Structures are given as C-alpha cells and as structure tokens.
Amino acid sequence: RKEVEQDPGPFNVPEGATVAFNCTYSNSASQSFFWYRQDCRKEPKLLMSVYSSGNEDGRFTAQLNRASQYISLLIRDSKLSDSATYLCVAQQGGSYIPTFGRGTSLIVHP
C-alpha cells in the first residue's frame, strides 16, 4: 500500500465549477503536508502548504484532518489553466522526505 493515496481521476469539470480532491496518508507520524501541481512533462510546482487549521490562497483551500489522516484541496471557480495533475505530498516524520501520491488529474473544459 502506498504511503500517500489519491484518486487518480480524471476529474472532468466545466469552467467555473468547484472541485475537491482528497488524499489519505498511512503514516500517522507524518508531520507536514503540501499540494503540488504538475503539468504534463514538467516539474512539480508547490501550490500550497497545508496547515493544521486549514488555509486558503485565493481560489484554493486546503484542509487537514489528522484524526482521519486525510488532506483535501478545494478549487473554486475553476479556470482552464487549472488543468493539471495535483500531487498530494506528506513529509514523513523523522526523515522529512517529501513523499508523493500518484496525483489526481483535473481537466477543466469550456
């Protein structure tokens, strides 16, 4: 079982829609969490860190539920340019290595 699990999708949504991705992690010692965005054949780019109290950055909202060991990303008012793969990352306790999920593919269509 992978340490970080994501629904691979694809999520196919119209412009303006709200879409949510979930991610679960198996290592309860994981300390820090992030969402990265990856466009085809490009490098992962940090989208946002995920804080315990939840945090928002414009149209993006991240939530952390330590009791259930999952992280979520909510995208409001989807844009065509949001089409990408969204990677959930857990930083393992002790080693601090960023461990990636397989990614969730988002396709925003006109």
Added chain:
Amino acid sequence: AAGVIQSPRHLIKEKRETATLKCYPIPRHDTVYWYQQGPGQDPQFLISFYEKMQSDKGSIPDRFSAQQFSDYHSELNMSSLELGDSALYFCASSLGWQAGTEAFFGQGTRLTVV
C-alpha cells in the same frame, strides 16, 4: 528569483553506458533531494543530502551514486544504464532539514536509454 537548475535537460544514452546528472539548488538552500519519475508515475524518492552529507536513502539502485559538493550542488551518477532507467529525474532543494520545509523542484532531466 533563482530556481533549481538541472543539467542536462535531455540525455540519450545506450545500455550499459554511464550518465551524470547535475543539480544546482536555489542559493542558500542546503538540502537536495533526487527523484525519479517514470511515465504516468509519481516521483519516487532516490536520495537526499543535507549540508553535504547523505541524509536519507530511498529506492536508489546500487548502480547509482550521488554526492553533494562544497558549493551545495549535487550530482547523480548512474552506471550500467538499463532501459528501465529511462525516466524524468528531478532534483529539489530546500532550506533546512525539518518539518514544514518546502521543497522546490528543478525542471528535470529527461533520460532516455536506448
């Protein structure tokens, strides 16, 4: 702002050859991570360095080795290349080795073994 620089961007090698990938972290970053990403796969952690010392090791084959130099750049050396080594190799850097540290990725080296 300066980002993580990787070279070369593309590399074609034959089976059993060797390859060296280079990574120049963001200035002042002291931690470097190497990842391998196959087609349709998530990035798999290979190895990391903090302050020029190996800090952790993942699924790096014995045929591969890496080091971090005094100027904090890192090199991944790959020998006896196999077809299955064809992948995108990313380097990431961060400031510090602690919880909550954000890692920033270079554009990657696309290695093709033929």
